[in-house]
Amino acid sequence: MAKKARRVDLDHLKQAVDEIVARMDVIEDFGKAADHLEGLGDIETDRFAITVATVDGDLVSGGDTDVPFAIQSISKVFALTLALRAYGDEVWKRVGREPSGDPFNSIVDLERHKGIPRNPFINPGALVVCDIVLGRPKDHGGHADVRAFLEHHVGEKTLGRLKEIVTEDGKSAGYLNRAMANLAKAFDNLHHDVEAVMKLYVEQCAIELTCRQLALAGRYLMHDGIDGNGEDPDVDAKLSRRLNALMMTCGQYDGSGEFAYRVGLPAKSGVGGGILAIAPDTASIAVWSPTLDENGNSLLGTLALEQLTTRMGWSVFG
Structure with a gap:
């Protein structure tokens, strides 16, 4: 009911x-x-x-x-929506659900837990979620990405993009995020190329x-x-x-x-x-x-x- x-x-x-x-x-x-x-x-x-x-x-x-x-990290909610809709509780095999006592961009906790981020809303967790979204099968039936998801729910097709945050090659998000992505990949918790994951991540943050x-x-x-x-x-x-x-x-x-x-x-x-x-x-x-x-x-x-x-x-x- x-x-x-x-x-x-x-x-x-x-x-x-x-x-x-x-x-x-x-x-x-x-x-x-x-x-x-x-x-x-x-x-x-x-x-x-x-x-x-x-x-x-x-x-x-x-x-x-x-x-x-x-919107920056608010985009993590929408990306997680796409990941959970595609894979359900399988997502939690790669990302935790517990609060973090460390800053959102800390790399220490990721190493401590062998590549499993504490939750999907800190940066390493968001990067793993982006990797999961990239891995959806072609017939997943959902929205292509966060921008498409937002266009549907806002009801508008002209959402902006802060160009200073992301360049065409996706390399302006910072070395620290790449370090976290590489560490997750070293523990086999990132299945795609780091740059592909970074591109998706910075694009959604720049909306x-x-x-x-x-x-x-x-x-x-x-x-x-x-x-x-x-x-x-x-x-x-x-x-x-x-x-x-x-x-x-x-x-x-x-x-x-x-x-x-x-x-x-x-x-x-x-x-x-x-x-x-x-x-x-x-x-x-x-x-x-x-x-x-x-x-x-x-x-x-x-x-x-x-x-x-x-x-x-x-x-x-x-």
Whole structure:
């Protein structure tokens, strides 16, 4: 039996979003954008945006919601969706499901566990997931890649691409990611050429979405795989629940526990400043602000989500 969607008081939501935007506007000198990746360090740090897509089909937005940003590691959720739909629990033979106590780009844990990444949302885990996606049979029946998946769920064919992140030969993602990919391959947990895996990885990280588009993209996670945009072979109820569980425990890197304590929602962040959060059976929420904390998560975005869940009573913990 399908779960019953939770109706949203639209007037209350609009008031909450307006008040949150007003509060974010008065916060100054809150940090800096990521400067370890080309194209991110020069973004204006006073930007803020929020969009809430409700299970009723409404969109409520505020701030710079039409400004595109690179989704970066949020793409890992969509790549994992493709991998799980194709192979199911076979994926977990090559990637773990536990939170990591190390930074998202640490290579130490990968060596400690002989090429098996701790979870799919840290960089080595995402690289193995990309390798799995590359290995799908030609008749897998799903979307070709993350971009195609997002085009379907957003309902638009003109998604952007931050060219500074990726060059045509795919070599701008950094030596550290290649080191992790090579280490995984040394332990026989990467089956394709490292450069092929890197190309797929940096291409999906470079996809640009607005807050509105990101909230639309996450709708399949909020209510049993249903997104209101037509049937999709890559999503179902069981899969969306599994993804939400992983987002809750691992989606904010080494800040996942703090995020669960403050916000209480499954979510995935990216160093481009975006966060996709899911209020199960209720809403898909996208926030964006490029200033980051020490774990690589958006500072204002986290604060805004904490205020939103408090105002709306959306924490999964009651």
